[in-house]
Amino acid sequence: MTTDSTPTTRPAEAAGTLRLGGDLTVNRLGYGAMRLTGPGIWGEPSDPEQAVRVLRRAVELGVNFIDTADSYGPFTSETTIRRALHPYADGLVIATKAGLTRPGPNDWRPLGRPEYLRQQAELSLRHLGLERIDLFQLHRIDPAVPLEDQVGELKLLQEEGKIRHIGLSEVTVEEIERARGTAEIVSVQNLYNLADRTHEEVLRHCEQQGLAFIPWFPIATGRLAAPGGPLASVQVSRAATAAQLALAWLLRHSPALLPIPGTSSVEHLEENTAGALIALSDEEYEAIGAAA
DSSP: OOSSSSOOSSSSGGGGGEEEEEEEEEOOEEEGGGGGTTTTSOOOOHHHHHHHHHHHHHHHHOEEEHHHHTBBTHHHHHHHHHHHOOOTTTTOOEEEEEOOOOSTTTTEEEEEHHHHHHHHHHHHHHHHSSSSSEEEEEOOOOHHHHHHHHHHHHHHHHHHTTHHHHEEEEEOOOHHHHHHSSSSSEEEEEOTTTTOOTTHHHHHHHHHHHEEEBBTTTTTTGGGTTSSSSTOOOOOOEEEOOHHHHHHHHHHOOOOBBOOOSSSOOOHHHHHGGGEEOOOOHHHHHHHHHHH
């Protein structure tokens, strides 16, 4: 295992790049902003100033893809991003999502009526301080509404110039292809990490079709990194945390993967982004994959 030659001051750049929709180039290690909220992903974080520091530090470390959603807070994550980073630096991509309502902490319910998705897109534009959202993702497919109607409304928003690109979340290969019958899709965001590769078929489909695959919970919210966890016994040629190994494995596993580890801690953010500096040998890659 070696380190990349990219200066350690901007380690996220060592992850390489990925093109969203053929025209948005982002570094392949992003940041997921779900944790910049209170308990249960509800309300304000306990330390709002720390949330601002985390976002600013992420950009300093070379992160230029930040993923959020209207339902994080709700809206707390989006407004914190605006407070911390607006006006946005050139090349910084802010992706958001709609399609889940929040009656209370830890309560998530799909709602995909076209008028609701439009309303939430308009609110996200306002909360983020944007004229156009670079990547707007359908957070969940609402089974009570035809998929074509949900994606069709996003296509209308795209045609109006309010959305640049459209993505999906928690979908199957069949659902991806159905959605692509209505609008161009550039990304898929599904649960995926070293320990849970249930969506491997979806990942390989994204590779074949030129879609980005954005794995949420890329280090299994710490389970892989816990003392005595699956990676504790893996021997590597240099010091690295389990979280860093999990991220390095994802970056090696597929060029379509765009991990978005989230944290409310500057220290953990710096640890995570340093994972992009790790270049696994073939043997280490195989050993890590087998251990989990």
